[in-house]
Amino acid sequence: MKLFFYRWLALGLALATGFLGFQTWELRRRVADLRDTVALLEQERRELARQAATPVVEKPEQRAELRQQIEQQTSALRGLPFRGPVTYKMISRSELRDVLIRQVREQYTEEEARAYGRCFEALGVIPPGTDLMALFIRLYDEQVGAFYIPQERALYTFQDMSWSAGMDRMILAHELTHALQDQHYDLTKFPLHVKDNDDLALATSALLEGDATVLMTQFYARSAAEGG
Known part of the structure; x- marks a missing residue:
């Protein structure tokens, strides 16, 4: 009976560990996406600031x-x-x-x-x-x-x-x-x-x-x- 219990406990721990691992991976992916978005926004901000400071005159x-x-x-x-x-x-x-x-x-x-x-x-x-x-x-x-x-x-x-x-x-x-x-x-x-x-x-x-x-x-x- 104890062996059966320990097996189910081990399975539960494995599933929980796997779920937490997936959640951690998903969180890291979202953080990476947010970093990319922030980088794009920062690039846009710098571009707007550059345009405002140095208007371009084109022929x-x-x-x-x-x-x-x-x-x-x-x-x-x-x-x-x-x-x-x-x-x-x-x-x-x-x-x-x-x-x-x-x-x-x-x-x-x-x-x-x-x-x-x-x-x-x-x-x-x-x-x-x-x-x-x-x-x-x-x-x-x-x-x-x-x-x-x-x-x-x-x-x-x-x-x-x-x-x-x-x-x-x-x-x-x-x-x-x-x-x-x-x-x-x-x-x-x-x-x-x-x-x-x-x-x-x-x-x-x-x-x-x-x-x-x-x-x-x-x-x-x-x-x-x-x-x-």
Whole structure:
């Protein structure tokens, strides 16, 4: 009886030891993953600090060559060729507001904008009396890096962006993914702005933005691995 008990005890100890060993291995793996993530974030922080301290001035021919490289890398990562040249429109930061106002007015009437505003006020999202469209434009004005407009088949960038800077390259890769989507699937046919089904519009936007965000992450990971 004692022998039977000791055998089960030994088996239990072996299983417990194995489980603890697996847990230890899993913990070490997670720590290693976190260290890699921290290293990538630190590299990004240094890159942003470097860009802020030493803005890069590129000649037009340099910009064109670097942009072509980013197009090729984006196409390879996405697995889709560009079917034609991408139309670029370079604007200043001060010109962005006019473009945003035009886009908002094309998508929403004044009455629709007021209706959305009343809805958000009722939900407590914004204070009463807030001009929702003005708020929307101000937020975009502060945060947007570049953007693609399917109706124009055009990719808007800013004059102060540098295609040799890591963050700007990553942003361009994201927007070039939208250009690829448009060339292959025609984004104007997607229900991005349907007014009677917000869930459909949100799901469609999530699909397209998710695609571009995954590629942007892959682009960043490859650039970091290559030291670029």
